[in-house]
Amino acid sequence: xxxxxxxxxxxxxxxxxxxxxxxxxxxxxxxxxxxxxxxxxxxxxxxxxxxxxxxxxxxxxxxxxxxxxxxxxxxxxxxxxxxxxxxxxxxxxxxxxxxxxxxxxxxxxxxxxxxxxxxxxxxxxxxxxxxxxxxxxxxxxxxxxxxxxxxxxxxxxxxxxxxxxxxxxxxxxxxxxxxxxxxxxxxxxxxxxxxxxxxxxxxxxxxxxxxxxxxxxxxxxxxxxxxxxxxxxxxxxxxxxxxxxxxxxxxxxxxxxxxxxxxxxxxxxxxxxxxxxxxx
Numbered sequence: 574x575x576x577x578x579x580x581x582x583x584x585x586x587x588x589x590x591x592x593x594x595x596x597x598x599x600x601x602x603x604x605x606x607x608x609x610x611x612x613x614x615x616x617x618x619x620x621x622x623x624x625x626x627x628x629x630x631x632x633x634x635x636x637x638x639x640x641x642x643x644x645x646x647x648x649x650x651x652x653x654x655x656x657x658x659x660x661x662x663x664x665x666x667x668x669x670x671x672x673x674x675x676x677x678x679x680x681x682x683x684x685x686x687x688x689x690x691x692x693x694x695x696x697x698x699x700x701x702x703x704x705x706x707x708x709x710x711x712x713x714x715x716x717x718x719x720x721x722x723x724x725x726x727x728x729x730x731x732x733x734x735x736x737x738x739x740x741x742x743x744x745x746x747x748x749x750x751x752x753x754x755x756x757x758x759x760x761x762x763x764x765x766x767x768x769x770x771x772x773x774x775x776x777x778x779x780x781x782x783x784x785x786x787x788x789x790x791x792x793x794x795x796x797x798x799x800x801x802x803x804x805x806x807x808x809x810x811x812x813x814x815x816x817x818x819x820x821x822x823x824x825x826x827x828x829x830x831x832x833x834x835x836x837x838x839x840x841x842x843x844x845x846x847x848x849x850x851x852x853x
Contacts, residue, residue: 624649
């Protein structure tokens with residue numbers, strides 16, 4: 574269950590688009606968000622010269638989902654400098670360290686292990702980690718503390734705009750909120766969520782597009798097919814993963830193969846449109 578919490582975000586250079594240092598006021602973990610072009614600035618401070626785990630976030634034009642890489646280091650600043658030379662895709666790094674300098678190498682390796690495992694399980698982002706790091710030995714009591722720290726990490730990442738651990742499956746929503754879109758020979762299920770509009774696994778989409786279909790929708794459909802988020806099935810396409818679109822209309826346009834007003838096309842089981850449910 575979500576509960577009210579207080580999160581403090583400090584802007585060390587005063588810019589809301591630069592480095593951010595975030596913490597839940599009563600927890601020991603803090604997050605430092607660093608845009609890639611601010612590495613020189615953050616090197617003049619001490620926050621990253623510490624044991625911790627880090628996340629690299631970015632996008633590639635040919636990929637249908639954002640990309641993340643997860644690692645751990647005894648000196649996170651030096652590791653980010655290495656990745657700045659060797660990894661192309663990322664634009665932002667988020668580093669998680671202890672406010673009281675309590676993390677050891679074993680703590681960081683355990684957090685890295687669970688962070689990669691859960692990222693692959695949620696599949697909200699593509700993970701650049703080819704393999705999952707092995708689980709190090711920690712005592713039972715320490716494992717409990719680290720799992721608590723990982724809960725904090727997940728909250729801070731979402732707060733900073735990287736919901737890598739947000740679960741979006743159909744089982745996460747109330748069945749009364751499920752929305753449907755029907756076309757000739759196809760049906761799809763979805764829901765309006767915090768990050769956009771999710772179309773659920775198993776939904777169908779038309780294989781062909783109309784002559785007037787916008788090029789953006791055609792390119793997005795091709796990207797989803799190349800990334801195996803939709804596959805050919807019984808003469809149409811079928812979603813084999815849950816996928817979050819930027820809007821109900823983009824989701825509807827991809828499914829129907831033409832431009833459409835998703836606010837009017839998506840309906841609940843009683844026939845009420847999304848517009849009637851959320852905007853009237």
